[in-house]
Amino acid sequence: MDYGLWLSIVPSLIAIVLATWTKQVIPSLLIGLWAGSFILTGSFLGSISQTVDYIVEVLSDPGNLDVLLFLYVFSGLVALIQLSGGVQAFAKVMDNYINNSKKTLIASWLLLPITFIDCGFRVVATGSIMKPLADRFSVSRERLAYMLNNSASPVIVLIPVATTYIGYIIGVLNKGMGAAGIEGSAMQLFLSSLPFQFFSFTSITIALLSVIIGWNFGSMKKLIQSANHSNKETSFSRPAHAMEMSEEIGNTDKADTAKDQMGVTSKGKMEKMDMDMGIGKPALKPRLFNLLAPILVLIPLSFFLMWWDGRKEAKGESIVEVFSAADPSRSMFLALFITVMITAALYLFQGLKLKKMTDRFIKGGNKLMVTIVILAVAWPISDVSQDLGLTDLIRKTLGGTLTPIWVPVLIFVVTGAVTYFIGSSWGAWALMMPIAIPLAVTTGGSVPLAVAAVLSGGTFGDVTSPVSGMTAMSAGAAGADHMKYVKAMTPYNLLAAGLAAGLFLVVPLIF
Incomplete structure (x- = not known):
């Protein structure tokens, strides 16, 4: 075997180690890309030029x-x-139907049909609606944060249309398929993976059981008992801001990435987060129509x-063949573009100034610039790894030694660990998908x-890691103490991860 092939893992390895150590995804990915370019060219100036290329x-x-x-x-x-x-309009409607703590938590899930389009939007919008009701009916803030977080990423990753996730996932899958040298539709591959995204199913089930039948344990149970029996003013006195975890671990300068699922912590008070995300005083009279209309157009x-x-x-007429032949990225972008124009016209008709809309639209788009930069740096790592012989390395080292039975659970565990330490599911997906798909192909396993193992592992880290943007955002949206929330929800997610790992181990024996 050509031992030089082992150099093909250097870019990803450097990126993972640095991201774990520094909790900074973008510089780590960039250094990993440059290292691969240097190995490829053997020249300092040449490696910089190759990185840019x-x-x-x-x-x-x-x-x-x-x-x-x-x-x-x-x-x-x-x-x-x-x-x-x-x-704000929807919050007023909800206020008419909720009269106890159980209905409050169930209602947070029932908001999914109008908040599923984006994880950050899901958590912050639902939190802004439910937090006053949760306080009124003595719902522990940490419990509300758990409901917000585990009804976001685990659910949205399963939705194949009209979310920020789907466009990204299709792009990552295309890279992984290219690395493995397989052709076909990335959308069809994603759809075929849905029944196997076990962490989403186990984590959603456990979260719902904790509400419906009151199955709670650990520190979460104590928090619930405290909320039920303590004086309301004492139980819900304003906690230290939900980002104290980021202060303790020295990550207060990394907060901006939290709003787009790509960062590792968030900072500041909930009021600042509300203003950043636009959940403040509306510019128009609150109307439910203004929330529903764009969604009902886009989907x-x-x-x-x-x-x-x-x-x-499409070569055939079946709906699966038709949708598999489509270009989902272009189709969804066109749908989104048309939806924005229609939405802007509706708001203009109501009196919203074009200048204000333009300014807010640009500010909203800029919130995902971190995501965009990460993609621009993470995708090329796959390319340089392939140029250094990653596919050949996987085929020669694991293709004949690792049985396909172990591949899914191994991928799930590794991806979950990487995401947990770097706090970025999207960063971990970009690193792991170009490795996981070729590994499945070379071992004869199920692609x-x-x-599903990659997506499940990333989802676990996204909702569990104390340095995940979604974890910090959920604590902030619920007004919960970050440390108490992490301690309370971790046993639930570890149980869900254990069940998912068992399924990833058993299912290959069946199919």
Whole structure:
């Protein structure tokens, strides 16, 4: 075997180690990319030029640009919805139907149909609606944070249309499929992985059981008892701001990444987060229509444009063949673009100034610039790794020694660990997918299972890591103490992860 092939793991290894150590994803990915370029060229100046070439090549790809533009425009649309007062209007409606703590927690899940489009939007919008009700009916803030967090990423990662996740996942899958040398539809591969995303199913089930039948344990049970029996003013005195964990571990300068699922901590008080996310005083009279209209346009339009695009390329007439032949990134971006124009027209008609909308749209889009930069640096790591012979290394070292039975659980554990330490599910997906898919192919394992294992591992880290943006954001949106929340929810997620790992080990024996 050519031992030089082992150099192909250096870019990803450096990126993972540095990200774990520094909790900074972007510089770590950039250094990993440069290291791979240096190994490839053997020249300092040449490696810098090669690094730039890799990034430019990624940004020159139309499919990649569709994904990046989708993320920016989608974040801008979310900002417009928040500016219009739609969230506040819905909060008033909910207030008429909730009269106890159990209904409060169940209602946080029932908000999914209008908040599923983005994790940050899901957590902050739902938190702003439910927090006053949770205080009124003595719901522990840590328990509310758990409901917010575990009804975000684990659910949204399962939705194949009209979310910020789907465009990113399709892009990552295309990279992984390219690394493995397999052809086909990334969307079809994603759809085939859905039944195997075990962590989402186990974590959602456990969270719902804790509400419906009151199955709670550990410090969460104590917090619930305290909330039920203590004086309300004492139990819900304003806690130290929810970002104290980031202060203790020295990550207060990394907060901006939390709002787009790509960072590791968030900082500041909940009021500042509200202003940053647009959940403040609306510019229009709050109307439920302003929240529902964009969603009711975007979702069916996305499906229609995917069908319209796929119909031109499909070899058969079945709906699966039609949607598999579509370009989901372009179709969803077109749907989003049209939705933004329609939404802007609706808000203009209500009196919202064009200048204010433009300013808020740009500010909203800029909130995902960290995500966009990470993609522009993470995607090329896959390219340089392949140029250094990663696929050959996997085939020669693991292809004949690692049985396909162990591949899914191994991928799940490794991806979960990487995400837990770097606090970024999207960063971990970008690092692991180009490794997981070739590993499944070379060992003769199931590619959909491997994909599901990567997505499940990233989701576990996203909702569990104390340095995850979503964990910090959920604590902040619920007004919970970060340390108490992490301690309370970790046993639930570890149990869900253990069950998922068992399923990843057993299912290959069955199928």
